[in-house]
Amino acid sequence: xxxxxxAPVGLGRxxxxxxxxxxxxxxxxxxxxxxxxxxxxxxxQAEFDVPxxxxxxxxxxADPEIEGILITTPNDTHLPLIAQAAAAGKAVYVDKPIAxxxxxxxxxxxxVSQAGVVFSVGHSARRLSGHRMMKxxxxxxxxxxxxxxxxxxSNERGLELTPETWRWYAAKSPGGAFIQLGVHHxxxxxxxxxxxxxxxxxxxxxxxxxxxxxAVMAILEFESGPLAYLGTGWASPGxxxxxxxxxxxxxxxxxxxxxxxxxxxxxxxxxxxxxxxxEIERREVELPATDxxxxxxxEFALAIGGSxxxxxxxxxxxxxxxxxxxALESSDRGGLAVDxxxxxxxxxxxxxxxxx
Amino acid sequence: xxxxxxAPVGLGRxxxxxxxxxxxxxxxxxxxxxxxxxxxxxxxQAEFDVPxxxxxxxxxxADPEIEGILITTPNDTHLPLIAQAAAAGKAVYVDKPIAxxxxxxxxxxxxVSQAGVVFSVGHSARRLSGHRMMKxxxxxxxxxxxxxxxxxxSNERGLELTPETWRWYAAKSPGGAFIQLGVHHxxxxxxxxxxxxxxxxxxxxxxxxxxxxxAVMAILEFESGPLAYLGTGWASPGxxxxxxxxxxxxxxxxxxxxxxxxxxxxxxxxxxxxxxxxEIERREVELPATDxxxxxxxEFALAIGGSxxxxxxxxxxxxxxxxxxxALESSDRGGLAVDxxxxxxxxxxxxxxxxx
Numbered sequence: 001x002x003x004x005x006x007a008p009v010g011l012g013r014x015x016x017x018x019x020x021x022x023x024x025x026x027x028x029x030x031x032x033x034x035x036x037x038x039x040x041x042x043x044x045q046a047e048f049d050v051p052x053x054x055x056x057x058x059x060x061x062a063d064p065e066i067e068g069i070l071i072t073t074p075n076d077t078h079l080p081l082i083a084q085a086a087a088a089g090k091a092v093y094v095d096k097p098i099a100x101x102x103x104x105x106x107x108x109x110x111x112v113s114q115a116g117v118v119f120s121v122g123h124s125a126r127r128l129s130g131h132r133m134m135k136x137x138x139x140x141x142x143x144x145x146x147x148x149x150x151x152x153x154s155n156e157r158g159l160e161l162t163p164e165t166w167r168w169y170a171a172k173s174p175g176g177a178f179i180q181l182g183v184h185h186x187x188x189x190x191x192x193x194x195x196x197x198x199x200x201x202x203x204x205x206x207x208x209x210x211x212x213x214x215a216v217m218a219i220l221e222f223e224s225g226p227l228a229y230l231g232t233g234w235a236s237p238g239x240x241x242x243x244x245x246x247x248x249x250x251x252x253x254x255x256x257x258x259x260x261x262x263x264x265x266x267x268x269x270x271x272x273x274x275x276x277x278x279e280i281e282r283r284e285v286e287l288p289a290t291d292x293x294x295x296x297x298x299e300f301a302l303a304i305g306g307s308x309x310x311x312x313x314x315x316x317x318x319x320x321x322x323x324x325x326x327a328l329e330s331s332d333r334g335g336l337a338v339d340x341x342x343x344x345x346x347x348x349x350x351x352x353x354x355x356x
Numbered sequence: 357x358x359x360x361x362x363a364p365v366g367l368g369r370x371x372x373x374x375x376x377x378x379x380x381x382x383x384x385x386x387x388x389x390x391x392x393x394x395x396x397x398x399x400x401q402a403e404f405d406v407p408x409x410x411x412x413x414x415x416x417x418a419d420p421e422i423e424g425i426l427i428t429t430p431n432d433t434h435l436p437l438i439a440q441a442a443a444a445g446k447a448v449y450v451d452k453p454i455a456x457x458x459x460x461x462x463x464x465x466x467x468v469s470q471a472g473v474v475f476s477v478g479h480s481a482r483r484l485s486g487h488r489m490m491k492x493x494x495x496x497x498x499x500x501x502x503x504x505x506x507x508x509x510s511n512e513r514g515l516e517l518t519p520e521t522w523r524w525y526a527a528k529s530p531g532g533a534f535i536q537l538g539v540h541h542x543x544x545x546x547x548x549x550x551x552x553x554x555x556x557x558x559x560x561x562x563x564x565x566x567x568x569x570x571a572v573m574a575i576l577e578f579e580s581g582p583l584a585y586l587g588t589g590w591a592s593p594g595x596x597x598x599x600x601x602x603x604x605x606x607x608x609x610x611x612x613x614x615x616x617x618x619x620x621x622x623x624x625x626x627x628x629x630x631x632x633x634x635e636i637e638r639r640e641v642e643l644p645a646t647d648x649x650x651x652x653x654x655e656f657a658l659a660i661g662g663s664x665x666x667x668x669x670x671x672x673x674x675x676x677x678x679x680x681x682x683a684l685e686s687s688d689r690g691g692l693a694v695d696x697x698x699x700x701x702x703x704x705x706x707x708x709x710x711x712x
């Protein structure tokens with residue numbers, strides 16, 4: 001089989017994480033790449049043995065060899081880059097969040113839909129072995145009825161931000177830790193428990209010098225009944241956790257964040273513990289080895305080739321981003337619960353997500 | 357030294373847990389006991405080798421040998437029992453929560469204060485080795501500045517309630533899981549982080565057949581800045597956890613709830629993990645052996661003898677109970693943040709807690 005020919009756009013730290021993930025498999029070929037910085041292009045080509053690079057974005061999109069692009073640029077640049085790529089007929093993989101605003105997200109959904117190109121959003125976390133196992137336990141009834149879910153994704157990034165980085169600015173990264181990290185759990189929790197009905201939240205700027213919050217806590221109510229807590233901070237060592245409490249069992253998932261970017265190792269540094277109703281002893285649940293970034297990129301590549309479908313497209317990504325918007329609105333309103341469906345409708349995204 | 361002569365009042369499951377704890381040491385003598393049930397009195401006397409029992413509460417209080425009583429009766433009976441005991445000059449230990457309502461709690465505080473008797477409330481959880489270690493790390497600066505705290509205390513009780521038990525009823529146990537379990541963390545979190553400023557919460561009745569909620573989530577904002585999540589459920593296997601996220605380190609505490617009532621074993625079934633800023637490896641923090649129930653009862657006994665003071669009296673207990681009241685108010689108001697100081701003032705408890 002011919003490899004699928006992809007090109008990274010934006011050649012920073014995350015582009016390198018994804019390139020390493022792609023090169024762990026044999027489905028993807030990194031054929032070209034683009035950054036406005038000649039230095040970054042040269043370094044990236046050398047590190048990943050990429051045959052060519054484009055000096056202008058239009059040049060990349062005009063390259064007939066390129067089947068799809070991998071976007072890891074700042075959130076507020078996603079829409080213009082995706083709209084151009086879709087118009088040029090290129091498939092698009094974009095890192096999460098889909099955009100910095102729901103309005104941009106809707107425009108992105110329209111652009112890829114009208115162009116009919118394959119579109120994938122990097123909500124990779126739901127692919128972690130622990131979450132896939134949670135989903136299996138929910139589906140086969142081992143959890144019973146879930147009443148509480150708890151999730152935290154935090155790291156030290158807020159302490160290290162400088163005005164030179166786009167994440168410093170509320171206009172580009174509204175919600176700070178919550179849009180960068182919490183949005184992962186906002187997707188995974190809906191993957192596990194279905195659509196969220198309402199969001200109650202408080203966002204605070206405690207120790208970061210940047211414009212964005214570094215402490216956000218939200219209570220999510222699901223249409224299916226359960227409550228979930230979603231916490232994200234940007235002022236502590238890394239945390240990645242999720243707990244599910246059900247009438248028949250609890251599952252406690254803990255991933256060592258220091259291994260986050262090496263997704264082929266993440267399961268080795270993870271644990272999933274189960275406590276069953278009426279049993280004294282807890283037990284550790286074995287986690288099959290996975291590689292979330294590689295698997296997501298390969299799914300994208302295979303979908304370009306016509307094999308299978310992308311798991312997370314615009315609809316799920318918008319549902320996750322809407323949680324961020326709703327949380328910030330709720331915080332502005334003193335914690336008052338904000339209806340997620342209304343937030344989605346107001347942004348004109350109802351038709352994309354299929355809600356109401 | 358002569359042993360301090362105490363008498364349990366209400367001889368159910370928890371009275372037995374406390375009696376076992378007292379008898380692990382040699383400071384306390386269980387001299388008498390009281391229950392309206394002759395059968396319970398006889399069984400308790402036999403199990404714990406208690407020399408005598410009172411058939412009426414007044415008889416117990418008239419016993420000049422008895423120095424203090426240990427109350428483990430339903431929450432809504434605390435005030436009348438304590439008021440009578442204080443008037444009779446007996447020291448009082450009462451299990452948490454101090455009462456089912458803030459109004460009762462204030463009347464209790466007044467009664468014991470006017471009588472000048474030693475008064476202790478069973479907020480034992482803050483004595484757990486893991487929490488004492490957290491306090492030490494906070495005080496000596498190893499945590500840095502804390503931005504997020506997370507706590508959960510849940511068990512299956514709500515699934516097992518019947519109309520024959522007082523915990524079934526909202527009038528006797530408002531908040532359900534939150535007043536029975538969450539109130540522990542409400543105390544411990546304030547012990548660790550200082551007074552709470554506001555409470556945002558949602559309480560839901562999902563799977564219990566009783567009148568009270570079995571799923572409650574609250575976001576607490578502290579006067580010192582941090583946000584905390586406090587979750588309690590009554591529809592799952594047991595959970596007891598607390599995480600602190602600081603700029604220099606995280607501490608993750610996990611106690612196996614199945615050992616909760618055997619407090620001399622609890623530390624063996626607990627773990628405290630630390631993740632420090634800039635370090636890849638987590639490490640387990642060694643926990644000195646403790647015995648929270650025994651220590652709290654012995655502290656009470658020693659205070660009766662004039663040695664030392666009780667750590668948790670009416671003021672802290674009211675601050676913890678006020679969190680329950682505020683959470684239920686917030687939930688009724690769609691999650692709107694409720695000011696804890698106002699709740700305390702409205703209940704006339706401002707002078708007890710020393711707030712505003």
